[in-house]
Amino acid sequence: MGTNWTKTYFTHQDTMPVALSEPTFDPQMGFPNGRKERVMVATIQEMRANNVPSEFRDYCAHHYLKLEACRAREMPWIVKCTEVKDEYQQCLVDDWVLRMKEYERERRLLERKKRRATQEAIAA
Numbered sequence: 001m002g003t004n005w006t007k008t009y010f011t012h013q014d015t016m017p018v019a020l021s022e023p024t025f026d027p028q029m030g031f032p033n034g035r036k037e038r039v040m041v042a043t044i045q046e047m048r049a050n051n052v053p054s055e056f057r058d059y060c061a062h063h064y065l066k067l068e069a070c071r072a073r074e075m076p077w078i079v080k081c082t083e084v085k086d087e088y089q090q091c092l093v094d095d096w097v098l099r100m101k102e103y104e105r106e107r108r109l110l111e112r113k114k115r116r117a118t119q120e121a122i123a124a
Contacts, residue, residue, distance in 0.1 A: 015114055017106040025109045038098075059095050063088035 016061035017024075042052075056064045068090045070081035072117055 014109060015110040017110065019102055019103070023102065023106055060088060060091035063091045108123075119120065 074080045
């Protein structure tokens with residue numbers, strides 16, 4: 001964690017993406033057939049109706065809703081909900097991996113942009 005902080009604020013300020021910001025490059029760049037757009041399965045109305053806390057309103061919210069429904073149905077034997085819980089946790093892991101891939105893609109594209117600008121400055 002300290003390494004990322006050091007790179008972000010001291011050694012590689014111009015090539016480290018800002019976390020939690022929109023991508024600066026075209027998301028379709030490098031994908032000749034386009035990319036599959038991520039879609040929220042659970043709607044805002046469903047999440048509001050089920051009082052889903054804001055920290056759980058992400059791309060895995062539909063799994064969270066299933067898990068909470070299972071817990072309410074199986075209470076006090078919530079051990080019966082392990083399959084649903086595993087699905088929810090796997091969705092969280094997959095979401096995290098995808099976000100890290102996007103962050104790394106952004107970082108590499110910033111490095112590439114800097115490298116090309118340096119090469120053009122040397123050639124000029």
